[in-house]
Amino acid sequence: MSQIPEPKMFPDIQSLATTDINDNPLAIALYQAIEYAPMGIAIFNQDMQYLAVSHKWLEIYKLTKDIIGKSHYEIFPDVPEKWKQIHQKCLAGANAHNNADYFPRADGSGEWVNWSIRPWHLATGEVGGIMIFSENITQRKQTEEDLRESNTLLRSILNSTPDYIVVKDVQGQYVTLNSNAANFMGRAVEEIIGKNDFELMPLEVARKYTIQDQQIITTGINTTDEEYLCSADGQINGTFRTTKTPWQDTDGNILGVIALASDISDRKQAEEDLRHSNTLIRSVLDSTPDFIFVKDCQGRYVTVNTEMANFLGKSIDEIVGKDDTEIFSSDVVSEIRAKDHEIMTTGKTEIFEEDVSFGTVKTTFLTTKAPWRDAQGNILGLIGITRNISDRKQTEEDLRESNTLLRSILESTPDFIVVKDCQGRHVALNSNLANLIGKPIEDIIGKVDTEILPLDFGQKIMAQDRHIMTTGNTKTFEEDISSGGINGTFLTTKAPWRDHQGNIIGLIGITRNISDRKQAELALQKK
Structure with a gap:
């Protein structure tokens, strides 16, 4: 049996660099540790010549393996003077580091790097050269920036x-x-x-x-x-x-x-007055939570919210997988299925009233039905939001569907939502607002109000928006509109849109049609 040679211990990195490492397992392990390190590592002598590098270093700086023994300044002839000064300080025994340093590229791009430079010493204690550790953190920095922007927009909307x-x-x-x-x-x-x-x-x-x-x-x-x-x-x-x-x-x-x-103080007061007047308007102002459901192309329920399940007197599991013939009475099923087929065939969103009977109780609902689409735009079924308009209650439901499903549900809200930049140009809006204006969303994005609405009406809106963005204050107001085919009474909330540093970069508007409620209040006043 051959005797295993005892590992030789080297006094310094320079010795490792000039010795046949095949004779020393420790040297092999050290070189492989450097070579396969998950970050960029380069070891230099006093003349800034490469002694060892990791694969990651070669990958980061797009280098080949034949750089050992060559000068760093030969490989990178355009090294800025400030970096040469840092190298010299570290060759003199200093340490240097930066947790997030931005490096611009010649092509206009740039990278964020976490770097550290430390001297290494000979057995005599003298500095033999330096070690540079480098990690590209551009993706992490971009993720952090995206998160800040997302949180800022979320807070602005809230x-x-x-x-x-x-x-x-x-x-x-x-x-x-x-x-x-x-x-x-x-x-x-x-x-x-x-x-x-x-x-x-x-x-x-x-x-x-x-x-x-x-x-x-x-x-x-x-x-x-x-x-x-x-x-x-x-x-x-x-x-x-x-x-x-x-x-x-x-x-x-x-x-x-x-x-x-x-x-809901104002609404509750109105309800109290309506009870005393004993009029049919009570059913409009009384509110109940919305019912939300999703069906596939065969009309089977994919999911429903608990409010709808409770209203139907069933658990969610008892509804999912069934169609309307297994849940509703036969006299209403044909009408429901006809409307569902129309939505899925045309791909259009519709808002309509419908009467649904359960036993001797007949209830009127305001229903919004919209196509449910996948990420490619293919229709998978439909989404419905049903509100009991006897109560006119605002409801909030927490739906945890995929991003595509969530976007479709948001698109089915009866409210009108818009985001504009500081120049008044439309950055985003929902399809309800586009339908109200009478133009496709693509024809509205990038335009100001005077380009898509009658001139005097557009100028009025832009003046309101400038006031919000100038003062930085949120404003909620009612207004009667009769212009450009838009008629009714609306409750509007406008608020500044801010970036993560608090700078105002535009405006967010949420508008609700309250014509029915105002008509109810007017009828009450006449009594």
Whole structure:
């Protein structure tokens, strides 16, 4: 049996570079460790000649393996003077590093790099050269920037709604909230984050909210209530419709509570007046949660929300996979199926009223039906949102479908949504607004209001928008419109669109047609 030679220990990297490494397993391991390191590594002598490099270094700088022994400045003749100075400092014994350094390329592109330079020493203690460690972090930096932009746009959209939105963790501490909720509590958003209700509200109010939140976290069941809400000083501040739902991660674990509160004080007062007048208008102002469903091309239910399941008196599992003939009475099925076939055949969204009977009870619904499409635009079925227009309640449902399904559901909302830049050009809008204007979305993007609406009407809107973007304030207002084929009374909220640094880069507008409600109020006043 041959005797295994004892490994030779080398006093320094220079010795490793000039010795036959095949005689030393340690040298082989060290060279392979450098060669296959997951980051760019290059080792130089005092003359900045390459002694060793990793594959990653060659890959990052698009080099070949025949650079060993060559000067770094020969390989990169355009090395800036500042880098030569850094190299010399490190060759003199200094360390240098930068966690995120931007390197522009000659072609106009650039890369973010995390780099570190350290000297290596001979056995005598003298500096034998330097080691450069380099990691390309461009993708990470881009991901961070994309996340900041996404969060900024999300906050801008949240702050453009008149509702109050808060998110708490399982300990009851506020994770985030919109500016409306912060204003309601009489504090800045930053003063609320990280605190719980006991630190912000009177004891009895905090105890009430904590009990409600813990019930959501424990049961995992959504709740929707009409209630009086108290501000931070304990004063009742109106009647609100509050929806609380568990905040879950992608695995379904409950992380806390999401709460959305809509101020329905005015509507509740109108309902009270309508009850005293005993008129049919009561059915318009009374509100119930929306019912949401998805069907495939054969008319089978793919999914439904719990509100619809509860209304039908069935569980979701009892509905999924069935068609309307197995759920509704025969006298309404033919009409429903005819409308569904029309939507899936034409590919058009329709909003219409329909009467559905359950036993002796007849209810009128306002239904929006739209084609359900995949990422390529192929029609897979239809999506329906049904609202009980006896109550006119605003509903919030948490649908966790794919991005394509979610986009289709958003497109079926009856509200009109628009985003404009600082020049008033349309950046984005939903199909409902495009349909209201009477033009395809592609014909509106990039244009200002005076190019797509009557001149005087367009100038009026642009003046309103400039005021919002100049003051930076959110504004909610009602307006009667009769121009360019658009007629009715609308409730509009306009808010500045800001980038992640807080700079105003445009405007977000959400408009709702409240003509029916205003007509109801007018009829009441005449009595």
